[in-house]
Amino acid sequence: MKKVLMPLVMVALLALVPFVGVQYAGLSYLFGVIIPYTAIVVLLAGFFLRLADWFRRPVPFRIPTTCGQEKSLDWIKYDRLESPAHFWEAAARVLSEVFFFRSLFRNTKAELHKDANLAYGSHKWLWLGGLAFHWSLLVIVLRHSRFFFVMVPGLTDFLDHADGFLDVTLPTFYITDAVVLAAITFLVFRRLNDAKMRLISLQTDYFPLFLIAAIVVVGVLMRYVVRLDIMPVKDQMLRLVNFSVDDPGEIGTLFYVHLFLVSVLAIYFPFSKLMHAGAIFLSPTRNLTNNSRQKRHINPWNAEIKFRTYSEYEDDYREKMKKAKLPIEKQ
Amino acid sequence: MSKYAPKLSELKKEFDEKPSVLKGDYSAQEWWDRPVEFRDGNWCFPGKQEVLADLGFANPRKWAATDEDWQLPADWQKTISDGLQSRLKKYRSLKLFLDACVRCGACADKCHFFLGTGDPKNMPVLRAELLRSVYRNDFPLVEKILKGFSGSRKLTKAVIKEWHMYFNQCTECRRCSVFCPFGIDTAEITMLVRELLNLIGVNNNWILAPVSNCNRTGNHLGIEPHTFVQNIMSLAEDIEDHTGVNVDPTFNRKGAEVLFITPSGDVFGDPGVYTMMGYLLLFKHIGLDYTISTYASEGGNFGMFTSNDMMKKLNAKMYHEAKRLGVKWILGGECGHMWRVVHQYMNTMNGPADFLEVPVSPITGTRFSNAAATKMVHIAEFTADLIHHKKLKLDPKRNDHLRTTFHDSCNVARGMGMFEEPRSILRNVCNSFHEMPEDTIREKTFCCGSGSGLNAEEYMDIRMRGGFPRANAVKQVKDRHKVNSLVTICAIDRASLPPLMNYWNPGVSVYGLHELVGNALVMQGEKKRTTDLRENPMAGFEDGGDDDE
Numbered sequence: 001m002k003k004v005l006m007p008l009v010m011v012a013l014l015a016l017v018p019f020v021g022v023q024y025a026g027l028s029y030l031f032g033v034i035i036p037y038t039a040i041v042v043l044l045a046g047f048f049l050r051l052a053d054w055f056r057r058p059v060p061f062r063i064p065t066t067c068g069q070e071k072s073l074d075w076i077k078y079d080r081l082e083s084p085a086h087f088w089e090a091a092a093r094v095l096s097e098v099f100f101f102r103s104l105f106r107n108t109k110a111e112l113h114k115d116a117n118l119a120y121g122s123h124k125w126l127w128l129g130g131l132a133f134h135w136s137l138l139v140i141v142l143r144h145s146r147f148f149f150v151m152v153p154g155l156t157d158f159l160d161h162a163d164g165f166l167d168v169t170l171p172t173f174y175i176t177d178a179v180v181l182a183a184i185t186f187l188v189f190r191r192l193n194d195a196k197m198r199l200i201s202l203q204t205d206y207f208p209l210f211l212i213a214a215i216v217v218v219g220v221l222m223r224y225v226v227r228l229d230i231m232p233v234k235d236q237m238l239r240l241v242n243f244s245v246d247d248p249g250e251i252g253t254l255f256y257v258h259l260f261l262v263s264v265l266a267i268y269f270p271f272s273k274l275m276h277a278g279a280i281f282l283s284p285t286r287n288l289t290n291n292s293r294q295k296r297h298i299n300p301w302n303a304e305i306k307f308r309t310y311s312e313y314e315d316d317y318r319e320k321m322k323k324a325k326l327p328i329e330k331q
Numbered sequence: 332m333s334k335y336a337p338k339l340s341e342l343k344k345e346f347d348e349k350p351s352v353l354k355g356d357y358s359a360q361e362w363w364d365r366p367v368e369f370r371d372g373n374w375c376f377p378g379k380q381e382v383l384a385d386l387g388f389a390n391p392r393k394w395a396a397t398d399e400d401w402q403l404p405a406d407w408q409k410t411i412s413d414g415l416q417s418r419l420k421k422y423r424s425l426k427l428f429l430d431a432c433v434r435c436g437a438c439a440d441k442c443h444f445f446l447g448t449g450d451p452k453n454m455p456v457l458r459a460e461l462l463r464s465v466y467r468n469d470f471p472l473v474e475k476i477l478k479g480f481s482g483s484r485k486l487t488k489a490v491i492k493e494w495h496m497y498f499n500q501c502t503e504c505r506r507c508s509v510f511c512p513f514g515i516d517t518a519e520i521t522m523l524v525r526e527l528l529n530l531i532g533v534n535n536n537w538i539l540a541p542v543s544n545c546n547r548t549g550n551h552l553g554i555e556p557h558t559f560v561q562n563i564m565s566l567a568e569d570i571e572d573h574t575g576v577n578v579d580p581t582f583n584r585k586g587a588e589v590l591f592i593t594p595s596g597d598v599f600g601d602p603g604v605y606t607m608m609g610y611l612l613l614f615k616h617i618g619l620d621y622t623i624s625t626y627a628s629e630g631g632n633f634g635m636f637t638s639n640d641m642m643k644k645l646n647a648k649m650y651h652e653a654k655r656l657g658v659k660w661i662l663g664g665e666c667g668h669m670w671r672v673v674h675q676y677m678n679t680m681n682g683p684a685d686f687l688e689v690p691v692s693p694i695t696g697t698r699f700s701n702a703a704a705t706k707m708v709h710i711a712e713f714t715a716d717l718i719h720h721k722k723l724k725l726d727p728k729r730n731d732h733l734r735t736t737f738h739d740s741c742n743v744a745r746g747m748g749m750f751e752e753p754r755s756i757l758r759n760v761c762n763s764f765h766e767m768p769e770d771t772i773r774e775k776t777f778c779c780g781s782g783s784g785l786n787a788e789e790y791m792d793i794r795m796r797g798g799f800p801r802a803n804a805v806k807q808v809k810d811r812h813k814v815n816s817l818v819t820i821c822a823i824d825r826a827s828l829p830p831l832m833n834y835w836n837p838g839v840s841v842y843g844l845h846e847l848v849g850n851a852l853v854m855q856g857e858k859k860r861t862t863d864l865r866e867n868p869m870a871g872f873e874d875g876g877d878d879d880e
Contacts, residue, residue, distance in 0.1 A: 057423035066748030120770040195357035279431035285514035307647035324557035
């Protein structure tokens, strides 16, 4: 249980820090200006340095995992996505992973039944939960762009309307808020509910889930419950976007909690498993074409190897080869 | 049955009664607290001292996995740490696969060893975590500050023992990487950890002895040139006795059009030799101008299970010999990991092969442009093309005594993508072919449980467990469609599946695809055939009274 409670406590403590800091110590400048700037710098620099760090390492061998028919004889149809022969097919394969989690869609669940019988069932819950989680997060982040522009961009307006189409509350209820919370709940509970998942999960797996949940909950509280005045928030965000270091005005404390937790997430991102967001593009089992017999793949450090040559072999076995009437090079 | 495997009834009882993570039992014990226990049947004999000396490998000594003290070299920790560092620099794959995992668990129940043992450390995610936990401790700074947060641990002798156990309970089959949303390939991790372990003399004789043999004699089995020739000639004699056709293979012949290379298991092992007879009949049938080399007499490559350098060294012989003999291109026999090497590594490592020509089938004129650079064609591609162009005279009724299913070999499936060619051949050479359940074939195929050099007798316990998912899928078609023949295109399968079938599904025999081709080929000038290449009676071809007696 420790590995679940520890991250939970950490997130709770993190949420308290700006609350105390702003409410009682009056550190609104620290939490409204210094920390957000630091976080964005760490996120951007960290993310690109990590990407660059992977990128500069060579890919010595062409090792795609072929999940479909290779391109071989003309009359055999090959699987363009799962056994790509061209660059654009491999690119489509990677994008199908990024946008639709294609490999997760394959997921099955194995069950061991009586008398040593295995059964496999389709098991798409992780795929569905993961997709719901990531897509709603993306929509939520894009929706937030309204805080960064004086004139709200068209895409943001569109997302806003689409997301709020239920139109049941005032302010309009966003579906993604509910979806992301439901998805996080599912993702946490599957780690607790299944023996395999419980065993493999580390604190570092629970922490970001709890952190994101906390960010969403505080956001929801601000919007639907406390009904925070939105104009000072937008003013402050516009100041940040314009690289202003002016003191933030009067804003509700909850906003600082929200902003601080987002900053923590941004700082945590490049140092953690969250970097899977970048790694997915570089995975050599997915982003390479399956054409290594057709076109030579170059290994930049191709190791020098001394192998046993035919003449060394013949030297050792010449007499035996003669007896077996095998042709030889030297008498 | 082997003394190294439990009785089937005992194992079934264990499956039914023993609580396991697979069946949902969570016993609050974290994976790093679970002990590693070596016992009869779950470890391979270590490399013999003379084998290590011959290869120039580290730390030759007499030891066993069950020993308390493994007599590691004094600076073993530094060797492993430095080795890991340098491999992280050379392989983006390794670095990325260690960094990217989110422990989503999609791979957890995809590994045949996990399904057969229920041991949580056989979940691919935890197998990688065995290395990842050490990597985290040594490397990224922040994770180090937050110790305990990310499950990092120190590199100790206990960790080495754990690596030896679990990176030898991985057959590098890549099934997990099919399901991983980031394509993390445990095979890649296993290959590199085995390289590291070899640096400190933690090894497996069943892998290293063939490597040493192959280096010296040209093949894993250590067959010297005269014996190699003798063996194939005796197969040719069997063919002549049986069919009345003289297949006259040639050896080390300069100027042949094609060099044929197949795993040496096909020359020496039962039932591989029947597959060899199938090749010889096929080549005779089409009049192929080919030769077999006694020097490059191994298609397989146990170097792949040792280190990438060793893989390169052993594989270099193929091009070297093709150049010396002046052939136009190379034709490769049925083998699994051989084709992972040929398809994904060979040209990068040993190429460019610009002294060879782009392979063209001399019979059909088909240009194998998919092999334009490597200049090596898989026999299933070659034969499928022949059949497609109706160049073979086949009588599939001759295989009517066989009710077949097809086992996709891991490497050919997930490291090459060859699914349709063997199936199209099989449909043309026999009348009864039933697929195993969908989740157990093609890219989702299950390993035989003994791949990647784990085919040792003393490893039988783990092998029978690891092969269980495959055997169980065979059992389903055996029960439903009375399947009695498991057809495969891999030499390790031909060696490892017969004991697996005997254990789980008695009555199912294992066949190479080209053995069935050999049965079905109607040869010019052949005598009446009443039995197949194994001299088992064929259905409907019995010596009847309607003949001229």
